[in-house]
Amino acid sequence: MSQHADPSAHRGRHGRPRVGVREVARRAGVAASTVSRVLSDHPDVSPETRAQVLEVANALGYRPNGLGQMLRQGFTRTIGFCVSDIANPLFAQITRGAEMTLSKHGYSLLLSNSMSDPALELKNLQALDQRRVEGLLLSVTSETDPAMLAVLRDFQGPLVAIDRELHVDPTDSAALAAAPAGATVSAVLSDHAVGIRAAVAALAAAGHRHIALLQELAELRPGRVRAQAATAAAAELGITCRIHPAGPEGLSPGQIAAILTAPDAPTAVIAGHNQILIRLLAALRSAGLRYPDDVSVVTCDDVPLMEFFEPALAVVRRDPARLGAAAAELLLEHLVDADAPGRQVVLPTEFVPGASVRQLT
Amino acid sequence: MSQHADPSAHRGRHGRPRVGVREVARRAGVAASTVSRVLSDHPDVSPETRAQVLEVANALGYRPNGLGQMLRQGFTRTIGFCVSDIANPLFAQITRGAEMTLSKHGYSLLLSNSMSDPALELKNLQALDQRRVEGLLLSVTSETDPAMLAVLRDFQGPLVAIDRELHVDPTDSAALAAAPAGATVSAVLSDHAVGIRAAVAALAAAGHRHIALLQELAELRPGRVRAQAATAAAAELGITCRIHPAGPEGLSPGQIAAILTAPDAPTAVIAGHNQILIRLLAALRSAGLRYPDDVSVVTCDDVPLMEFFEPALAVVRRDPARLGAAAAELLLEHLVDADAPGRQVVLPTEFVPGASVRQLT
Numbered sequence: 219m220s221q222h223a224d225p226s227a228h229r230g231r232h233g234r235p236r237v238g239v240r241e242v243a244r245r246a247g248v249a250a251s252t253v254s255r256v257l258s259d260h261p262d263v264s265p266e267t268r269a270q271v272l273e274v275a276n277a278l279g280y281r282p283n284g285l286g287q288m289l290r291q292g293f294t295r296t297i298g299f300c301v302s303d304i305a306n307p308l309f310a311q312i313t314r315g316a317e318m319t320l321s322k323h324g325y326s327l328l329l330s331n332s333m334s335d336p337a338l339e340l341k342n343l344q345a346l347d348q349r350r351v352e353g354l355l356l357s358v359t360s361e362t363d364p365a366m367l368a369v370l371r372d373f374q375g376p377l378v379a380i381d382r383e384l385h386v387d388p389t390d391s392a393a394l395a396a397a398p399a400g401a402t403v404s405a406v407l408s409d410h411a412v413g414i415r416a417a418v419a420a421l422a423a424a425g426h427r428h429i430a431l432l433q434e435l436a437e438l439r440p441g442r443v444r445a446q447a448a449t450a451a452a453a454e455l456g457i458t459c460r461i462h463p464a465g466p467e468g469l470s471p472g473q474i475a476a477i478l479t480a481p482d483a484p485t486a487v488i489a490g491h492n493q494i495l496i497r498l499l500a501a502l503r504s505a506g507l508r509y510p511d512d513v514s515v516v517t518c519d520d521v522p523l524m525e526f527f528e529p530a531l532a533v534v535r536r537d538p539a540r541l542g543a544a545a546a547e548l549l550l551e552h553l554v555d556a557d558a559p560g561r562q563v564v565l566p567t568e569f570v571p572g573a574s575v576r577q578l579t
Numbered sequence: 580m581s582q583h584a585d586p587s588a589h590r591g592r593h594g595r596p597r598v599g600v601r602e603v604a605r606r607a608g609v610a611a612s613t614v615s616r617v618l619s620d621h622p623d624v625s626p627e628t629r630a631q632v633l634e635v636a637n638a639l640g641y642r643p644n645g646l647g648q649m650l651r652q653g654f655t656r657t658i659g660f661c662v663s664d665i666a667n668p669l670f671a672q673i674t675r676g677a678e679m680t681l682s683k684h685g686y687s688l689l690l691s692n693s694m695s696d697p698a699l700e701l702k703n704l705q706a707l708d709q710r711r712v713e714g715l716l717l718s719v720t721s722e723t724d725p726a727m728l729a730v731l732r733d734f735q736g737p738l739v740a741i742d743r744e745l746h747v748d749p750t751d752s753a754a755l756a757a758a759p760a761g762a763t764v765s766a767v768l769s770d771h772a773v774g775i776r777a778a779v780a781a782l783a784a785a786g787h788r789h790i791a792l793l794q795e796l797a798e799l800r801p802g803r804v805r806a807q808a809a810t811a812a813a814a815e816l817g818i819t820c821r822i823h824p825a826g827p828e829g830l831s832p833g834q835i836a837a838i839l840t841a842p843d844a845p846t847a848v849i850a851g852h853n854q855i856l857i858r859l860l861a862a863l864r865s866a867g868l869r870y871p872d873d874v875s876v877v878t879c880d881d882v883p884l885m886e887f888f889e890p891a892l893a894v895v896r897r898d899p900a901r902l903g904a905a906a907a908e909l910l911l912e913h914l915v916d917a918d919a920p921g922r923q924v925v926l927p928t929e930f931v932p933g934a935s936v937r938q939l940t
Binding site (some may be wrong): 294295296299303304305306307310311313314317318321324326327328329330331333338341342345346349492495496499503521522523524526527539 | 655656657660664665666667668671672674675678679682685687688689690691692694699702703706707710853856857860861864882883884885887888900
């Protein structure tokens with residue numbers, strides 16, 4: 219490798235020259251502009267020249283100059299991902315699905331955790347915007363925070379919500395809250411209603427007349443849909459389903475234990491998500507209660523190790539990695555066609571029975 | 580806000596002008612170059628001018644021009660993170676610890692999953708390098724892959740390994756494997772030996788003379804250290820500890836069941852990590868074995884929901900979020916002082932007894 223012949227060669231940290239476009243051009247016997255055309259997939263190059271240039275570039279270990287070149291071409295091949303807590307197994311699996319799909323298409327994922335703090339989420343979104351991510355995957359902690367919606371409105375690229383309903387009206391900030399669902403933000407949504415209705419029906423069929431849904435974060439779509447579907451299904455079946463939402467601090471194990479030991483305690487309880495399942499199990503333990511003998515239990519979303527619980531937990535299941543992959547695919551569609559209208563993809567949930575539900579006599 | 584007066588104003592997607600440096604300068608009554616000096620923390624500005632410029636910039640909602648400006652100043656405020664599988668709860672918690680720490684210091688995290696595939700890991704590293712991440716956090720899937728080590732050697736920024744021993748000799752690629760530990764790559768390491776020795780001692784004290792360590796990925800540091808420490812501790816205590824490593828496809832539940840039902844089956848088994856614990860539990864179930872009656876069980880690393888297992892699992896515990904946070908802090912140190920020598924930070928593990936270990940009579 220000739221160091222002095224190529225003025226475009228850059229030196230790495232340890233003094234080894236990087237191969238530049240001109241070195242590739244010289245070895246391939248073509249003009250530097252031809253190399254650039256090949257590397258940017260310009261159509262005006264013969265197949266023979268293209269093959270020759272790529273072979274030489276490969277042989278020399280040429281790598282395009284990265285971010286600088288990308289920026290000149292107007293892209294960063296980077297996607298921002300906003301999530302409340304990557305350590306939540308649900309979000310970890312969604313993130314893996316999204317990252318693996320994006321990476322296959324040459325995109326990298328910038329990850330940010332808000333820990334359910336809207337102020338931190340706003341800061342994270344601004345940081346992602348500053349890094350010129352080309353698109354955003356949004357599993358945000360609020361669907362209505364005006365400052366967040368304002369950042370999304372000004373963001374210059376496609377947005378895909380993951381199990382969130384975001385109304386971002388590009389023309390009138392005062393109309394944000396009133397904009398129709400999905401008007402501008404594409405989304406991948408779980409069909410929570412199907413799974414939760416099947417769970418309520420199974421409980422009713424087992425003789426339960428008074429059930430409870432522990433549903434923190436009721437202001438976000440998953441909780442909202444589950445609460446609505448459970449209430450409607452219970453009404454149709456002539457049984458009672460009480461919803462127990464909670465403030466941002468969550469339902470504590472003590473509060474849950476109080477619900478389960480009250481005079482009008484439910485005979486069955488549905489944990490609305492994996493974090494509340496942990497508090498429910500702690501409440502059962504502290505109150506000396508066992509499922510299904512003392513109370514029947516259904517949970518929402520699989521978590522690693524849950525398969526080894528005995529008795530087996532009945533669960534409303536979905537495929538979170540597929541949720542992440544579908545969101546990434548939808549975003550890639552929008553990146554290819556910036557004028558495509560926003561759309562929603564709905565993925566299934568299913569109720570899986572388990573011995574945690576007791577047949578009442 | 581004046582749209583026509585500021586030629587540096589950029590328009591967002593929806594036609595609202597962005598506030599530029601010149602608008603800030605005009606309102607503050609200073610030169611644009613003064614605004615730039617303030618925003619880049621140049622010392623040659625009076626405290627009064629600095630305060631005035633920052634106040635005006637704040638009032639106008641001025642945001643620096645993001646990535647373009649960062650690149651001109653030579654930084655991207657982005658860190659790359661290489662991990663085998665973000666959906667593994669251990670890595671999800673490490674990632675959260677790292678991201679939260681970096682974000683507090685204005686850095687964003689570019690995440691990549693290799694799914695334990697060295698070829699994909701190499702591709703991911705190159706993609707991170709192309710995006711000009713300023714540093715790399717490495718929980719890589721191989722410690723010895725030459726192509727990966729070559730990319731790390733050429734990477735222009737600090738590297739921090741997370742529970743990995745990476746030997747990257749900047750001057751001589753032939754000497755890669757022979758370079759002393761930590762010569763150039765800083766690392767945050769778990770002190771696995773302490774926890775695993777305590778686990779072996781507890782098993783010996785309970786009367787176990789023949790134990791087994793199920794340790795996939797024995798070629799990576801955590802498995803290597805655990806295997807060495809368990810073997811040494813067993814020898815000192817006069818008992819036997821057999822190591823059961825496995826190829827890249829892993830020890831299957833069937834293989835584990837065969838180990839547990841062989842004529843010379845161990846009376847106690849240690850799961851070397853959370854993924855093999857899942858296979859061990861599946862093996863117990865399929866073989867109709869129960870812990871601690873049929874075999875005593877110890878596992879390594881906490882996983883959500885594990886606290887609800889009955890009988891409680893004995894565990895060699897560590898704090899993965901702290902591991903991630905410490906790695907991020909070490910990387911930030913190197914970013915502030917590029918000449919600081921590489922160093923290693925060692926974080927503790929502890930053995931937590933549990934009813935999964937049976938006292939042999």
